[in-house]
Amino acid sequence: MTLCHAVSPAVPAHATDRVKRFADERDLPLHLIDAEEMQDPDYTANPVNRCYFCKSNLYRRLAPLVSEGTICAGTNVDDLGDYRPGLTAADEHDVRHPFVEAGLAKADIRNLARSMGLGDVAELPAAPCLASRIETGLRVTPRDLKIIDRVEGALRDCLGPVTLRCRRRRTGLVIEIDPELFAAITKSELATLTSLARHHADANGGSGLSLSFEAYSRGSAFLHA
Structure with a gap:
């Protein structure tokens, strides 16, 4: 084998x-x-x-x-x-x-x-390829894949092995985290996570992209005709 x-x-x-x-x-x-x-x-x-x-x-x-x-x-x-x-x-x-x-x-x-x-x-969480985070029809580029990888890595270092996706949509970056965790996050904690994600997105070529947080939704970047 x-x-x-x-x-x-x-x-x-x-x-x-x-x-x-x-x-x-x-x-x-x-x-x-x-x-x-x-x-x-x-x-x-x-x-x-x-x-x-x-x-x-x-x-x-x-x-x-x-x-x-x-x-x-x-x-x-x-x-x-x-x-x-x-x-x-x-x-x-x-x-x-x-x-x-x-x-x-x-x-x-x-x-x-x-x-x-x-x-x-x-115990490993599900981990589809990074291209699955890019909205259907939006070109897959090494830059966007790198941004997604670095942002997710930084947030997991902070939050641990939680369900987390950095989505690249036409509107910018949307970071989805476990719904229960998202509901429990305080405004102060969210500000800290946003600052961390913003830093890593900007450092890897994403300075022009908007950034927001949402509750995790499976397959939300996949637009099936």
Whole structure:
């Protein structure tokens, strides 16, 4: 078995670091690849099926590594109820989904990880790629991905492992946090978080973007026609 991880502007830097540590600690072979999706104009145009182009590029890059094997992805049965154009790309490249074949949902996978002593992995919050924070139809750029990554990283350092998204919308940046936490934040705390987010947005090229906070809403940057 060989682990593969795509290094991309759309993948948070801390996620890549975590994968590297996981592989090193367990002496597992790890291939770091560039899926080259940022060179694909169909991907950067950010249509509703952006994930199809992302996964198509990824699987094409993985294919030479498994000429005599099988590419396996981490899709689980909970994912099957969502709009997942990346699954079409998986079908086109004969990718298998072991968790789906075993009938495992997200909660089952977390329990399995705990039973294997992988508690740190089991407790990781959901973390879609950074491009999912960019409103459908708004071009995916390295600058915006960097802003999103740095703002989310700074706020998580402050708030801990909470549900948090920095959305890039046509109107500017909207930072969404766990609804219960958002409801409990005082005006003073919100001012501090706004100042922190503003600093990191400005430092990474976002000085002209407006910035506001809202309660988290799943998939709010995805505009399905």
